[in-house]
Amino acid sequence: MGAKPKLSMYWAASCGGCEIALVNLNEKILAVDAAFDFMFCPCLLDTKKKDIEALPDGDIAITLFNGSLRTEENREMAHLMRKKSKILIAFGSCSSAGCVTALGNLSPKGENFKTIYLDSPSVDNPKGIIPTPHTTVPEGVLELPAYLDRVKSLAQEVDVDYFIPGCPPEPHQIWSVIQAVTSGKPLPPKGSVLGGGTSSVCEECSRTRGDKKIKELRRTFDFKPEPDLCLLEQGLICMGIATRNGCGALCPKVNMPCTGCYGPPEGVEDQGAKMIGALGSIVDVEGLKELKEEEINTKVDEWIRSIPDLAGTFYKYTLAESLLNQLKGRKK
Numbered sequence: 001m002g003a004k005p006k007l008s009m010y011w012a013a014s015c016g017g018c019e020i021a022l023v024n025l026n027e028k029i030l031a032v033d034a035a036f037d038f039m040f041c042p043c044l045l046d047t048k049k050k051d052i053e054a055l056p057d058g059d060i061a062i063t064l065f066n067g068s069l070r071t072e073e074n075r076e077m078a079h080l081m082r083k084k085s086k087i088l089i090a091f092g093s094c095s096s097a098g099c100v101t102a103l104g105n106l107s108p109k110g111e112n113f114k115t116i117y118l119d120s121p122s123v124d125n126p127k128g129i130i131p132t133p134h135t136t137v138p139e140g141v142l143e144l145p146a147y148l149d150r151v152k153s154l155a156q157e158v159d160v161d162y163f164i165p166g167c168p169p170e171p172h173q174i175w176s177v178i179q180a181v182t183s184g185k186p187l188p189p190k191g192s193v194l195g196g197g198t199s200s201v202c203e204e205c206s207r208t209r210g211d212k213k214i215k216e217l218r219r220t221f222d223f224k225p226e227p228d229l230c231l232l233e234q235g236l237i238c239m240g241i242a243t244r245n246g247c248g249a250l251c252p253k254v255n256m257p258c259t260g261c262y263g264p265p266e267g268v269e270d271q272g273a274k275m276i277g278a279l280g281s282i283v284d285v286e287g288l289k290e291l292k293e294e295e296i297n298t299k300v301d302e303w304i305r306s307i308p309d310l311a312g313t314f315y316k317y318t319l320a321e322s323l324l325n326q327l328k329g330r331k332k
C-alpha cells in the first residue's frame with residue numbers, strides 16, 4: 001500500500017476553536033486517520049517548522065489553515081504552507097475574512113498596544129513594558145514575531161484554493177470536505193466556498209416572517225423572544241439576512257440571533273453594508289413623516305446609539321475583507 005496523503009492543520013491568529021471543531025468529528029476522526037497521514041497540527045502534534053520546510057513543495061495533500069494573519073510569523077507560515085500544500089483551505093472565519101482579530105484594524109498599532117498592555121483593567125504593568133520584536137536580556141536577545149500593521153485574511157496574502165466558513169466550521173462541513181477529497185471525484189472550482197450554501201440563513205430558518213416594521217432595537221437580555229417569530233422583526237439584530245446559509249440556522253433555532261459567522265451570501269461583497277441596508281428597510285418610519293428634519297436626525301441618532309458596538313455587530317467576522325477595510329490585493 002502506498003503512503004497515505006498528508007493532511008495538516010495550522011493555526012495563525014486563532015482562538016483554538018477551529019481545532020476543537022476538528023476533534024468534534026468524534027469517531028469519524030478514525031476515518032480521517034485511516035485516509036490521511038495527519039502530520040502537522042501545532043495544537044495536537046509535535047511536528048516542527050523545520051520538518052515542514054524539509055518537505056518537497058506540494059507534498060501535503062490538504063492544509064486546513066485557521067486563524068487570521070496578525071503577526072509576521074503568521075504571514076511567514078501562510079507562505080510556507082502554501083508552498084508545501086497541494087490544496088490550501090482557508091478554514092473558519094478568521095482565515096476567510098479576519099473575524100474578531102481584524103476589528104483591531106480600526107485602530108493603529110500603537111493604540112492597540114496601549115489598550116492591551118497598559119490600559120486594560122486586568123493588566124498589572126507598572127513599568128509600562130510593551131513587547132518588541134527584539135529584547136536584550138542578560139542571557140541574550142529574546143525574539144518575538146513582529147505585529148503587522150493590519151490583520152489580513154489568508155487570501156489577502158497567498159493564493160487560496162477553497163474557503164470553509166464558520167466560527168468555527170461545523171464538523172459536518174469538515175467531513176464533507178474530507179469525503180470530497182478522498183472520493184477521487186472532480187473537486188469544485190478553485191475559490192469555491194465549501195460546506196456553505198449560496199443563499200442566506202433566513203432561507204433555512206423556520207421562524208415566521210411577515211412585513212412587520214420595528215420601532216426600536218432590543219438586546220437579547222431585554223426580553224424573551226417569541227419562539228416562532230423572526231427575531232429581526234422582534235427588534236433583535238439577527239444577521240441571518242446578510243449571512244451565508246449552511247449551518248442550518250443554528251442560532252435562531254435556540255432563540256439567539258445569528259451574528260453572521262458564515263460571512264456574506266454569494267454575490268454580497270460587504271456583509272455589514274448588506275445588514276445595514278436590511279435594517280433600513282425594516283425600521284418603522286411612519287411616525288417620522290410628520291417630524292421636522294432636526295427631530296428625524298435626533299431619532300436616527302437614538303437608533304444608532306442603541307447599537308452599542310457598530311463594528312462588532314456588523315463586521316464581527318468580515319472586517320478584513322470588507323469595503324470598509326479598504327484592504328485589497330487578494331492573490332487570485
Ligand code: SF4
Pocket residue numbers: 013014015016017018066067091092093094095099100166167168169
Ligand atoms: S474562526 Fe472562530 S473558532 Fe476558528 S479560530 Fe477564529 S475565532 Fe476561533
Ligand code: SF4
Pocket residue numbers: 201202203205206207209229230231232233238239240241249252257258
Ligand atoms: S432574520 Fe434571523 S430570525 Fe429572521 S428569518 Fe432570518 S435568520 Fe430567521
Ligand code: SF4
Pocket residue numbers: 166167201243244247248249250251252257258259260261262263
Ligand atoms: S446562525 Fe449565524 S452565527 Fe449562528 S452558526 Fe449559523 S451563521 Fe453562524
